Amino acid sequence: MWDERYRRDDFVYGKDPNGFLKEASRGLTPGRVLCLAEGEGRNAVFLAEQSHQVTAVDASAVGLAKAERLADERGVTIRTEVSDLAAYRIEEGSWELIVAIFCHLPQPIRAELHRQVVRGLKPGGLFILEGYTPAQLALGTGGPPTKALLMTLTDLQRELAGLDFEHALETEREVIEGCLHTGPGAVVPLIARKPEV
């Protein structure tokens, strides 16, 4: 489905980074970054432009090919991995920053991935996520059409046990990011840090 969606010249979520990620990552010291479900690469390329060493993972080869083209266009390098996150193994203790922007997976898969996020971060590392909550179903401005793929703050608190939440809330904000995110969005933006040992 995602390959079909991405098989067009324009970028369905745009070429600019997600608005929350742009603010949340401001001023971070460059380091190793893992972008989960990165699609066409707008966030990975933005982070590479901030001098981070970025790996982008997604199940869509078409999306990641566009990500590489966008990186070339911007004169930066990113590493891409075509992989199903249901089977993906995050390298442990390796990442200064892990990013999941609109990474909507079935709950058991998301929970396992989040357990790996906690293990994958270096001590002091950050996890930045923005996802749609079930309240998005009533708004109809983008995101998955089924509750099973949406997330609440309570879900994230349970799944990310072991991280310190620095910023996390359920809120509504204008999400105008490409042609598939087109208006007020019910979202959960989150910044969480792995404690130093």
Ligand SMILES: C[S@@+](CC[C@H](N)C(=O)[O-])C[C@H]1O[C@@H](n2cnc3c(N)ncnc32)[C@H](O)[C@@H]1O
């Ligand atoms: C809403 S798009 C978000 C893309 C990107 N994070 C962004 O903000 O522009 C969701 C992405 O999740 C990816 N995805 C969905 N299920 C996946 C899975 N099981 N494994 C890997 N990627 C998956 C899709 O290919 C798609 O690129």
